[in-house]
Amino acid sequence: MNSVDSVLIDLTQLPLERTGVGIYAVNYVQRLREQAGEAHLSFLVLDDDAALIRDVRAIPNATAIVLKASLFRRFLFRVLLEQLIMPVLAITRGIGATHSLHYSFPLLSFGRFKRIVTVCDMSFFLFPELHVPAKRVFFQFFIRRLPKVEGLLFISESTMHDFMRFFPHCEAQRCVIPLGADLARLQAAADARMIEELRQRFQLDRFILYVGTIEPRKNILGLVKAFERCAPNHPELKLVIAGKLGWDYDSLLAYIDASPVRERIVLTGYVDEAEKHALLKSALLFTYVSFYEGFGLPVLEGMAAGVPTITSNISSMPEVAGKGAIQVDPNDVGQIADAMQSLLADAQARAELAERGRVQSRAFTWESTTAISLDFYRRLLGRREAAARLGQLNE
Known part of the structure; x- marks a missing residue:
């Protein structure tokens, strides 16, 4: 050239x-x-x-x-x-x-x-x-x-x-x-001080994580409703929604404020790459059940970080996830909740899915x-x- x-x-x-x-x-x-x-x-x-x-x-x-x-x-x-x-x-x-x-x-x-x-x-x-x-x-x-x-x-x-x-x-x-994905960085251990700082700031122990912009396309409302179904069986569990406000989020925030498990839903706001890495490495599950994605980069990052991942079965997400994540219908809150429940109840299933995710991520x-x-x-x-x-x- x-x-x-x-x-x-x-x-x-x-x-x-x-x-x-x-x-x-x-x-x-x-x-x-x-x-x-x-x-x-x-x-x-x-x-x-x-x-x-x-x-x-x-x-x-x-x-x-x-x-x-x-x-x-x-x-x-x-x-x-x-x-x-x-x-x-x-x-x-x-x-x-x-x-x-x-x-x-x-x-x-x-x-x-x-x-x-x-x-x-x-x-x-x-x-x-x-x-x-x-x-x-x-x-x-x-x-x-x-x-x-x-x-x-x-x-x-x-x-x-x-x-x-x-x-x-x-x-x-x-x-x-x-x-x-930056495989070397995502697969490496996160900074222990960053993990501890985030745990203290948001009072985190066991949590399900979402990372992405807060907007209608991301189906965060469906994720919150699925979490509400799981929450009674896991009283120590929280849902962490990490990402900046996008648009048309007022109804979602109002729903969260009125939720019976509001005190267990954490909105962090925008997180930088180091904070995102620390959250991924600390999460019990990663969920990204968007209605549509051109690629679904967070799905790949979740798998690369070794987090058991749940994503949607439509648009590009199956292309990225392969066998490395559980795929669900994003329009079916019951399916999302069932996928969460099955993984929360089975540590071995979480470990096997995490390993499949790591293998799948190496293709990207x-x-x-x-x-x-x-x-x-x-x-x-x-x-x-x-x-x-x-x-x-x-x-």
Whole structure:
């Protein structure tokens, strides 16, 4: 990959509190330090994200283009960046392709560079009612135009299948890049002081854990109702809901406040990676019974950490979980509760499921995600080079 065929990767969409696409992006950037080789990569990054800037600058041959967060964390300036500044940078610097990690992308390339977009899920079309209206309109607008870009990366086979259901005539070059887990870190023991600090802060002993954003799609209400059914048989057990508030959570919080086991439901708020690791290593069970996921990264992290895991039997989650987690119908509270009860009552079953989860998690690494992505860059830009050579021959 020569300088003419370099790639400009947009990291300005990432929030400072990492979830979902943020975790994907950070791990991708970190693995590029070892895997980028001679690739010429440029990155757009905001100046309030010191850790990300540091990771980018550690990549050989990489260029960090640092922009003011005070401007470009504002919606209108973000649109300006994406639709005007990115194309200008790509054209003036001889960039071969741009890579946008979260749906939206430069609509115009003037035939001068290719556009690659990572598609994280199709919930904006499958479950539009589960999104804030403004976001739904914005992202549906861009997703409808994805068939016109040159390259699409999907984080699961399920997501690509869902996309092709809506856009069967898409001509973009496509590739599935399953996400990964930091296996070494997740399998290692958590910091004992962090575990103790969290236990003291939230008065934890035996607990079931959920980690993720608090929003309707995650089916936290179904999880709480299932816990209510289990709670009488396990008076010492708590349910820990770890994650930041997303949207449309008022009815859920009201339900929790009125729950007969309210004192045993712990809402931690956002947890960083170290805190999440400590909670995973301390949990009796990990539950993630979402209505829909493009990949289901928390499921993979739960299995990798060696926690007996319960997840949903729909969308991408079976693809990730395999035989490493119990799969249930997320619409059936009874199934969720029965899965909890069976594991809570049987230590041997928990140990066997935890081991199957660890084995399953080994199939998903960030190193593989990165290698597939780099290969996709080379193949997409190789087509560009071949077309250019053919044009020269025909002149």
